[in-house]
Amino acid sequence: MTQTLIIGAGVTGAALAYQLSRRGDAVTIVSTHAIGGLASAASFGWLNASYFLSHPHYHLRHEGLAAHRRLQAQLPGLPTTWQGCLWYEATGDAQEETASDLTALGYPVQRLTRAQIADKIPALGPVPETALFFPDEGQSDPATLARALITASGAKVIRATVQAVTHTNGRATGVVTDLGPIGADQVILATGTATPALLQPFGYNLPMLKRPGLMIATNALPPICPVILATPDQEVRQDAEGHLHAPASAGHQSDSAEALGSFPVVVNATLQRLRALFPGHEIHFAHQAMAMRPVPGDGLPVVGQGPIPGLWVAVMHSGATLAPVVAELLADEITGGPESPLLADFRPARFQ
Secondary structure (H helix, E strand, O other): OOEEEEEOOOHHHHHHHHHHHHOOOEEEEEEOOOOOOOOHHHOOOEEOOOOOOOHHHHHHHHHHHHHHHHHHHHOOOOOEEOOOEEEOOOOHHHHHHHHHHHHHOOOOOEEEEHHHHHHHOOOOOOOOOEEEEEOOOEEEOHHHHHHHHHHHHOOEEEEOOEEEEEEEOOEEEEEEEOOEEEEOOEEEEOOHHHHHHHHHHHOOOOOEEOOEEEEEEEEEOOOOOOOEEEOOOOEEEEOOOOEEEEEOOOOHHHOOOOOOOOHHHHHHHHHHHHHHHOOOOOOOEEEEEEEEOOEEOOOOOEEEEOOOOOEEEEEOOOHHHHHHHHHHHHHHHHOOOOOOHHHHHHOHHHHO
């Protein structure tokens, strides 16, 4: 039986653990942080393919939605729902261009009028003249999903900090941790922003963008946001308990800010935007999650064989959408299957 070490217990590492265990590997997860990870716990959790940087990126994200549905069929009760997204981050000609581009790709898009928008979200304060509705999109809590996948995988979990990848005769043989060495037949780095430091000893440079993420949750409210809402000023979703979840930056997916600013100022500004969206409701701060988001230098996933045999890399933004499909495809490759065409544009070698 192949002994596989996965470094990282976020949604990407968890999805890989689930898929590899299904293929017969004995999986051990090593993580500095608790099960669910750090970046996954600070994710907005919007599952979509309406945001993409290239056509190959779109196709991978689109297959990511299908992979989430396959997981739900295998593991009923996962924290994933498909209420769709109401989107008007762009308006006018730019909104129509988005609709046309997505329609040409075969992505379901509905053009809504002001009256249709008001009917879909009665609590919405300023109602735009037009919006797009993406019915195939959904939401999930990536940290909760990660915990469910790790449980289903049966993987052993070790709380430790990995200091280096060990290798013999040019092949990965395990890792050195603060608790001592751990041997394995293969090692997978699902380590987010910690990945460059683990690859650097092999002469491999993985550029990462500095992208801090702050997610804010409010007090529980009546059902006021039945869809994922993406406006020019704020993205927001509501969970089953009534809490609104909102990133502290507008246009969270494409946000390029390298700093967040003063915590009280940022939180209050986000709350003011939410109160403007849903006037008449007492919206207050409940809790927050903060982490550096793992965004490679070109914004695209980094997935595949690392600099030596037996060492694999899986780093991406957005793991919320992509983790299930990347795990399926990479697990097939790791266990001897052919390379997936869907991953061809996202190989680690492109940065060398």
